[in-house]
Amino acid sequence: xxxxxxxxxxxxxxxxxxxxxxxxxxxxxxxxxxxxxxxxxxxxxxxxxxxxxxxxxxxxxxxxxxxxxxxxxxxxxxxxxxxxxxxxxxxxxxxxxxxxxxxxxxxxxxxxxxxxxxxxxxxxxxxxxxxxxxxxxxxxxxxxxxxxxxxxxxxxxxxxxxxxxxxxxxxxxxxxxxxxxxxxxxxxxxxxxxxxxxxxxxxxxxxxxxxxxxxxxxxxxxxxxxxxxxxxxxxxxxxxxxxxxxxxxxxxxxxxxxxxxxxxxxxxxxxxxxxxxxxxxxxxxxxxxxxxxxxxxxxxxxxxxxxxxxxxxxxxxxxxxxxxxxxxxxxxxxxxxxxxxxxxxxxxxxxxxxxxxxxxxxxxxxxxxxxxxxxxxxxxxx
Numbered sequence: 001x002x003x004x005x006x007x008x009x010x011x012x013x014x015x016x017x018x019x020x021x022x023x024x025x026x027x028x029x030x031x032x033x034x035x036x037x038x039x040x041x042x043x044x045x046x047x048x049x050x051x052x053x054x055x056x057x058x059x060x061x062x063x064x065x066x067x068x069x070x071x072x073x074x075x076x077x078x079x080x081x082x083x084x085x086x087x088x089x090x091x092x093x094x095x096x097x098x099x100x101x102x103x104x105x106x107x108x109x110x111x112x113x114x115x116x117x118x119x120x121x122x123x124x125x126x127x128x129x130x131x132x133x134x135x136x137x138x139x140x141x142x143x144x145x146x147x148x149x150x151x152x153x154x155x156x157x158x159x160x161x162x163x164x165x166x167x168x169x170x171x172x173x174x175x176x177x178x179x180x181x182x183x184x185x186x187x188x189x190x191x192x193x194x195x196x197x198x199x200x201x202x203x204x205x206x207x208x209x210x211x212x213x214x215x216x217x218x219x220x221x222x223x224x225x226x227x228x229x230x231x232x233x234x235x236x237x238x239x240x241x242x243x244x245x246x247x248x249x250x251x252x253x254x255x256x257x258x259x260x261x262x263x264x265x266x267x268x269x270x271x272x273x274x275x276x277x278x279x280x281x282x283x284x285x286x287x288x289x290x291x292x293x294x295x296x297x298x299x300x301x302x303x304x305x306x307x308x309x310x311x312x313x314x315x316x317x318x319x320x321x322x323x324x325x326x327x328x329x330x331x332x333x334x335x336x337x338x339x340x341x342x343x344x345x346x347x348x349x350x351x352x353x354x355x356x357x358x359x360x361x362x363x364x365x366x367x368x369x370x371x372x373x374x375x376x377x378x379x380x381x382x
Contacts, residue, residue, distance in 0.1 A: 002063060003053025004092040009044030010082075011098045012074055014126040015105035019074065021120055022127075024099065026051045027071045028064050028089070038074075043099070053091045064089035074101050077128045104129040106163045111150075114173030115140040127163040134160050137171040141203065146172045181209070181253040183263030184233070185299055190243040190271045194235055195223070197251030197263060201231045204255055209234050213249035217265055217317075222252070244272030244304060244312030265321045272304035272312050292333075294344040296325060308332050308340065316346070322363060326380040336372025345369040 008026065012019040018041030025035040026049060036049040043049060051070060052063035064070065068089040072079045079099040081087055087097055108125045110118050116139040127133060136158040137145040147155045151167040161167055184196035195211045206229045212219040223236035234251075241247065247270070251263035289311075291302040296316035304311040314327040325346055327333070333341040345368070352365035368379075 001057065002055035003065070005050035005052045006064065006070075006089050006091060007044070007048055007050045007094040008070075008072075008097050009042070009049065009094075010096045011042055012038050012079075013041070013099070014074065014101045014128060015103075017105070017126045020123060020125055022075045022125070024049060024079075025073045025076075027073060028068045031061070033063055051089060053089075066091060072097065072099050074099055075127060075131055075133070077101055077131060101128045107166045108133060108161070108163060109166075109168045110135075111168070111170040112173065113170060114146075114175070115143045116145065116171060116173040118169075118171050129163060131163045132160050133163060134158055135169060137173070139173045143173040143175050146174045148172075181251045181261055181263045183249065183251040183266045185266060186249065186268045188241075188268050188270055188301070191239065191241045193238045193241060193247065193268060193270065195238065195249050195251075196233065196235045198233050199228050199231060199251075199253055201228065205229065207253045207255050209251065209253050211236050211249050212252055212262075213238065213247060215245065215247055217248055217321075219248065219250070241270050243270050245270050246313070246315040248317065264319050265317055266299065266319065267316050268299055269301055269303065269312070269314060269316070271302060290340065292340075292342055292344060296344070296346045297323075298347070303344070305333060305341070308334060314344075318364070318366075320364070323366065324382045326382070327375060328377060328380075331379075332376045334374050336370060338374075341370075341373055343370060344373070 012024065019038045020041065022038040023035055024038060024043040025032050034049050034051045036043055036047050054061055054063040054065045066089060069086045070089055072081060079101055082098040082100065105126045105128055108120060108127055110120050110122050112118060112122055116137060118138065119136040120133070139145050145157050148159065149170045149172060152159060152161055152169045161169065180200035180202065182198040184198055186196060187194045195213065197209060197211065199207060199209055201207060206227055208225045208227055210225045211223045214220040226234060228234060246267055248265055248267045250265045252260055254260040288307050289304060291304055294301055294303055297318045299316060303314055310327055310329055310331045310333060313329045315324065317324045335341045347367050349365040349367045
């Protein structure tokens with residue numbers, strides 16, 4: 001069975017300053033058998049530093065044997081001992097051995113911007129010259145590490161610094177937005193619409209939500225604000241809208257005193273009211289009105305045609321705001337057979353064909369349907 005360990009404790013001094021933190025390790029030859037941390041200038045109390053005894057019944061050497069010389073290192077640097085060495089292993093003993101790193105030392109001063117901690121901790125820490133110190137940034141909940149400044153730059157974490165002079169390092173943390181807001185397709189009729197959104201509240205206790213809306217992406221109008229104290233759906237009802245008109249809207253969320261965040265722009269076109277009137281030739285006969293179905297970027301609805309002509313301008317924008325389709329009022333729309341157009345669809349193509357050689361697809365690809373449909377004047381894509 002293995003022999004009993006030899007336990008050690010004591011003070012740690014670097015230069016003429018008590019070490020505030022770091023590591024003490026115990027070595028026999030090239031083997032490290034124990035290590036512990038420094039706290040308030042001491043080691044070996046919590047946790048203890050115990051060099052294990054070897055098990056003579058096994059061929060491997062798992063620990064020290066009586067008479068082995070123990071070398072102590074502070075942050076990887078061999079230390080002088082008090083009492084003076086050599087320090088010999090004795091099974092079952094508990095001894096105080098104070099450790100000193102003499103010679104040139106330099107001070108590492110740590111600081112933070114934002115909410116987080118570092119290792120070494122904020123404050124001043126002495127190190128022997130040429131010591132390579134590992135530095136770690138630990139953000140608090142709701143924050144993230146951004147960058148180092150001072151005698152360290154960049155954002156590598158963890159990182160190291162060599163103590164060849166006094167050094168100062170600051171860790172900067174930035175707050176993670178507590179909110180996420182999504183714009184959900186609207187439901188609508190000829191003159192009313194219900195706008196829908198979804199709020200992810202995150203760590204925030206509450207947020208104010210609303211919708212910006214209008215006939216363009218400048219919006220110009222905003223619904224009344226509603227306070228939400230939990231994650232979930234929210235909505236607002238619009239009335240008095242113009243029939244057959246395209247409206248745009250986006251969800252908005254804001255914590256008081258912070259910058260608002262927004263969901264993607266979405267659009268809908270209110271249903272047009274059927275009317276009666278003369279035919280295109282100006283004769284006395286009644287015009288032929290009919291509805292066709294449409295699904296533009298996931299927004300479903302219908303549009304009105306009069307003898308094959310679009311009655312109201314149709315306009316819709318993709319969810320990411322990168323593509324807008326516009327079909328002007330009065331455009332003649334026909335199906336593949338040259339007859340009445342029954343439907344219109346624009347949707348993301350999830351499996352687009354491979355582009356020609358030396359060409360690349362940038363962004364999303366879209367399918368336009370039905371195949372063979374014609375518009376005079378043509379559809380505008382921007």
